[in-house]
Amino acid sequence: MQEIGVNRYKNNKTDEMKKILIMLIMVLPLMAGAQTKIKETAVPRSVLLTLEKTYDSYKVRTWYQAPGQYIAELVIDGQNGRSYFTAGGDWQYSTFPVKAEECPTLMNTYFVNNYPGYRIKTIEYVEEMNGDNYYRMIIVKKGIAENDCEMVFDTRGKLMKSTAPDPDAVKRDYYTHNNPDASDKKVSEETGTERSRRRQRPAPKADEPQVEKFTPSEEIVADFQKAMGKRVTAGPEWVLRNGEYAVAYFSNAQKVKMESVYQISDNKPIMTGKTLARDRYNSTILKYLAEKFNGEQYKIVKMVQYEFNSRYRSPIDGKKPKPYTYVVISQKVKGSKELKYTRMEFNSSNQFIGLIAQPLDDKDVQ
Numbered sequence: 001m002q003e004i005g006v007n008r009y010k011n012n013k014t015d016e017m018k019k020i021l022i023m024l025i026m027v028l029p030l031m032a033g034a035q036t037k038i039k040e041t042a043v044p045r046s047v048l049l050t051l052e053k054t055y056d057s058y059k060v061r062t063w064y065q066a067p068g069q070y071i072a073e074l075v076i077d078g079q080n081g082r083s084y085f086t087a088g089g090d091w092q093y094s095t096f097p098v099k100a101e102e103c104p105t106l107m108n109t110y111f112v113n114n115y116p117g118y119r120i121k122t123i124e125y126v127e128e129m130n131g132d133n134y135y136r137m138i139i140v141k142k143g144i145a146e147n148d149c150e151m152v153f154d155t156r157g158k159l160m161k162s163t164a165p166d167p168d169a170v171k172r173d174y175y176t177h178n179n180p181d182a183s184d185k186k187v188s189e190e191t192g193t194e195r196s197r198r199r200q201r202p203a204p205k206a207d208e209p210q211v212e213k214f215t216p217s218e219e220i221v222a223d224f225q226k227a228m229g230k231r232v233t234a235g236p237e238w239v240l241r242n243g244e245y246a247v248a249y250f251s252n253a254q255k256v257k258m259e260s261v262y263q264i265s266d267n268k269p270i271m272t273g274k275t276l277a278r279d280r281y282n283s284t285i286l287k288y289l290a291e292k293f294n295g296e297q298y299k300i301v302k303m304v305q306y307e308f309n310s311r312y313r314s315p316i317d318g319k320k321p322k323p324y325t326y327v328v329i330s331q332k333v334k335g336s337k338e339l340k341y342t343r344m345e346f347n348s349s350n351q352f353i354g355l356i357a358q359p360l361d362d363k364d365v366q
Helices: 016-024 029-036 045-054 104-115 166-176 194-202 218-231 283-292
Strands: 036-038 061-064 068-078 079-088 091-097 119-129 136-143 148-154 159-162 234-242 245-251 257-263 268-277 299-308 326-334 340-346 350-356
Touching: 045 079, 045 091, 091 104, 104 136, 104 148, 104 166, 104 350, 166 245, 218 245, 218 257, 218 268, 257 299
Parallel strands: none
Antiparallel strands: 036 061, 061 068, 068 079, 079 091, 091 119, 119 136, 136 148, 148 159, 234 245, 245 257, 257 268, 268 299, 299 326, 326 340, 340 350
């Protein structure tokens, strides 16, 4: 699907109602129950004329009437959607359902990294009458009778507005719930007798949980062997990334650490990652880090350059995505032996894109 909404509408009104429109879209689910199906003959002519002026080609499937509003369920450029009009005939906005893989990578990455334990309920692309288009993602915590949360992203995938809980609190609660032993590190006070008793009688070893090793499909393994063959000198070790990708970690003939990333849904290769040696670190990125961490001590743990497969095409624009770089920085935490990690992404021009909240997978720096 092409990126929706770029110069597809004819009229370009002012943005004075922008805030009102966003509020209307946020309460749209509440209004859904008040919609009544009607015939086109019951739709005011002013609404029909506005629709004709708004889009060049379309096909209306059904008309609905809501309090002070008319809604056209239609098809535009092969995409199903809905257009909303006031009773006076003014176009307000249109919404189009989209899949996660059709959305900007930055937007999907933000959700995956910040809302573990949540699922995506719906995603819509919204076109407003003033040309201010954006994505609206509804997420919900996995469970029974949980409330919906809304996040609004611009066309590049940058978060604009959110009713979702604080990401740090979500991640803290998620990992506390799933790692109860790690969350409680308090050491209780002991008497001398208790300490002596423990020295005399060691505590029994707890059974170590058996973690099932991830195994990719035979098709993915065959493609990897065909592509890499004898160039692999160590590995591969396969891991699951974000529940969507199969990743092979291996070393090549030059002993360079590499990654091959495959899409599990269609078994197709997406990209290859190469861990850079220190003398190959990009100078622009090094300059950015020096400025960002000015006066602070830090260490570059890894810098990985990702190059997309020559046959891979973005579901957004049908083009091959540009390379990008993933960087992990470590810093000592005062009063603790643990290290603090900062994860960042840089585009093909080595400009900072954004932060990554958690490791990419089990093989990434933890």
